[in-house]
Amino acid sequence: MKNLPSLGAGIRLSAWAVAAACAFGAAAVHAQQAEPVRHLVRDGDTLYDLAQAYLEDPGQWQALARENGNPNPLRLKPGSVIVVPDALLRKKPGGARVVHVSGGVRYTTRSGSTGALERDMRLIDGDRLSTDAGGFATLEMADGSVVRVAGDSELRLERLKYNLTKKRADTSLVLDKGRVESRVSPQRPTRSRFQVDTPLMAAGVRGTEFGVSMREGSAATSDVLEGEVELRVARSGATARVAAGLGGAVATDAPTATLTPLLAAPDLSGVQALQQRPIIDLAFPALAGAVSYRAFIWPAHTAEQVASNLVTATSRVRFAGLEDGDYVVRINGVDAQGIEGRPVTWPIRLKARPEPPVTIAPPDGGVVEQTEAVLRWTAAEGAIGYRLQVSRDQAFTAPLVDEGMLSADSQAVRGLASGNYFWRVGTVIQGKDGKPDAGPYSDPRRFMVRLPVGGKLGMSQQGDEVVLSWDGEEGQNYLVQVARDIGFAGIAAERRTAERKWALESLPAGEYFVRIQATDGDGYVRDFTRPQRFRVTRTVRSGDGSLRSGDGQEIQLP
Template identity: 65%
Template structure:
C-alpha cells in the first residue's frame, strides 16, 4: 500500500476580482527556506511516484535522486527517508504568486521561519500568510484564480496543485482568522476544485466569486456574489448550495448552514467625492440590518492594488497615508450573523497637498475694533506662494479679496466696515512639471469687525436746547 504524507495545513479564504498584472514577472524565492518534507519509504514506492506525488512531475525524479544520494529509482530501501527539498517544491507546478502587498504582511513556512511578504514571491503548500489590521495581500493561483487576504487575517495554503498535462487544479486553503475574498476561475475539467476550510465550515466551488469570514467567536460565514457555493457544516457533514445574492453561516452547535439574503448595497450618494485633507473621511447613510461595515480603497483603474481596508462599527470610515490622486472605495454592510452584503463603489479624488498653512490672526471668532485688519498665517512647507480669500459670507460667494501672494505670510485689508467676515488661505507649491500647484484651502476662519462709536462727538446749543451728535454705523445701538 502506497501512502504519501505531504505537510498538512488549515486555512480559510474569501474571494474577489483581481487581474494578474505581474503575470510574466520572475518570482523571487522566499527569504527563508522551509523544512524539507521527509517521506518514509513504504512497500512499492519509487522515485517516479514520489516525484509525481510531491512535485507534480514524474520527470523530476532525477532532481529528487540527486537530493538523496542518487538511490536506484525503483529499488528504494524500505523504511529509509526520502527528503523533498523546499527548493524543488517551490519549482513545481501550482503554488501562488504574490501580486500585491500593502501594509504589514508576513509569511510563515512549514519549519516556522517567517519574514516580510513581498510582491513576486511564490508560495506553496504549507505556507501561511498573516496580515496586520491594515495589511492586505493579493495572491494569484496558477489557474488564474485570485485570493485576497484582508486585514487582521491568517490564511494557510494547504494544497495548491496544478496538472500541466490535464490542465486541472486542486486548491485547498484554511482560514484561521479574519477574512479572504476570492474570484475562482471556472473549473472545467472533471476533478478540478477550489475549497476554503474553516473549523466549522467548508466552502467548495468550481468557479465563482465569494467570500469567507471567520468571526472572533469562531462562527464562519460565506457570501456569494456570483455563481454557486456548496457550504458544508463540518460537525454533521450537512451541506447546502448557496446561490449568488445569498450568504450562509455556521456557528458552534449548528448541524447545517443557516442561509440568508445578502444585505443590499449601501447608499453612498452622500459621500464627498473630493477629499481635501490627508485623512480621507467618508460618512454615508446607515443601512438597515447592518451591525458593521467593511471598506476597501484602491487607485482608480487598478482594482487589484488595495491600499487600505478597514472594518467600522458605524457608517463612517477613514483612510490615511495615501498620496494625492484618484481612487475608488468599496463598502459593504455586515449583518448580525457576520454575513457580508453586496458592495457599492464610489469614486474619490484626493487633493490634500500642498497642505494649507496654519492661520494665526485674527483668531477664529475674534473681534477687531478697527477698519484695517491684518490676516496672518504660518509659512507652509515647500510653499512658493499663497492664495488668500476674504468674504462677507461663509460660502465665499461675496468676495472682498481674492489674491495670490508671493512668499509672504500676511495681508492687510483696509477700510472694513463693522460686520462679520470669513477668510481662508491655501499654499501654492511647485508641481512635478514645474508649474504652480495650489493645494486646498484651510478651514474658513471668522472674525467680527466692531468699530467704536462716538469718536467724533459734536455738541450744539440753541438756547436751552442741547444737541449731541456722533459718528456710527447702521445697525449699531448706543448708550448715551
C-alpha cells in the same frame, strides 16, 4: 455611481477585477527558508515516483537525484532518506503567487519558519498567512483564481494543487479567523474544486465570486455575489446551496446553515469625491440592518492592489497615509449574523498636498476694531507663494480678495466695514513638471470687524433741547441710555433708534452720563460703550435782574 463592471462570468466585471486583465509578469521565486521534506524510503520507491508525488512532475527526478547524491533512481535503499528541498517544492505546478501586499502580513511555513510576506513570493501547501488589522494580501492561483485576504485574518493554504496536463485545480484553504474573498475561475473538469474551510463550515465552489468570514467563537458566514456556493456544516454534515445575492451563516454548534438575502449596498451618493485633507473622511447614511461596515480602498485601475482596509461600527470611514492620486473605495454593510452585504464602489480623488499653512492671526472668531485686518500665517517649507481668499460667506461664492500668488506670509486687507469675514490660505510649490502646484485651501477661519461706536460723542443745547450725536455705521441700530450716575443704577432717559442722534427735552440741569449699545446689521449686539459725561444747563433771570444757571450760579455776561 454604479458598481464597477465585473469579470467573473465573462460578461460583467466585478469591482475587484478592474486590473485582472493585466499580465502579472514572471514571478520571482522566494525561498522562505523552510525545512525540506524528508521522505523515508520504503520498498519499491523510485525517484520517478517521489518526483511525481512531491513535485507533481516525474521529470524532476534528476533534480532530486542531484540533491541526494545521485542514487540509482530505480533502486532506492529502503530505510534511507530522500530530501525534497523547499526550493523545488515552490517551483512545482500549483501553489499561489503573491501579487500584492499592503500593511503588515506575515507567513509561516509548514516547518515553522516565519517572515514578512513580499510580492512575488510563491506559497505552497501548508503555508500560513496572518494579516494585521490593516494588512492585506492578494494571491493568484495556478488556474487564475484570485484570493484576497483582508485585515486581521489567519489563513492556512491546506492544498494548492494543479495538474498542467488535465488543467485540473484542487484548492483547499482553511480560514481560522477574519475574512477571505475569492474570485474563482470557472472549473469545467468535474474533478476540479475550490474550497474554503472554517472550524464551523466549509464553502465549496466551481467558479464564482464569494466571501467567507470567521468570527472567533461566534459564527462562520459566506456571501455570494456571483455563481453559487455549497455550504457544509462541520457539526452535522448538512449542506445548503447559497445562490448569488444570498448569504449563509453557521453559528457555533448549529446543525444547519441560516440563509438570508444580502444587505443592500450603502448609499455613497453624498460622499465628496474630492478629498483635500491627508485623512480621507467619508461619511454616509447608516444602512438599515447593518451593525458594522467593511471598507477597502485601492488606486484607480489596480483593483487587486488594496492600499488599506478596515472594519468600523459607524457609517463613517477614514483612511490615512495615502499619497495624492485617484482611488476607488468599496464599502459594504455587515448584518448581525456577520454576513457581509452587497458592496458599492465610489471614485475618490485625493489632493491634499502641498498642505496649507497654519493660520496665525486674526484668531478664529477674533475681533478687529479697525478698517484694516492684517492676515498672517506660517511659512510653509518649499513654498514659492501662497494663495489667499477673503469672503463675507463661508462658501467663498464671491470673494472680496482672491490672490493667486502672494510672496509673503501676511497680507493687509483694507477698507473693511463692520461684519463677519472668512479667510483661507493655500500653499503653492513648484511641481515636478516645473509648473506651480497649488495645494488645497486651509479650513475657513472667521474674524469680525467691529469698528468703534460712540467714540466721538457730540452734545449741543439750544434752550431746553439737548441734542446728543455719535459716530457709527450704516445699518446699525442703537440703544442709548442717559443716567445721573456712572453706574447707571437709575436710568433718566432711554431710546432705541436707527439714527445717530437724539434730541432730549426737559432734562433738569445737572451732570449726566450717556452710553450707547449698537446692534450691527448682521444682528451682532455689541457691549455698551464706556460712559461719557455731559452737562445740561438752564438759565433764569433772578429778581435782581442777574442771569443765573439752573443750579443758582450767576452767569457773567461779557
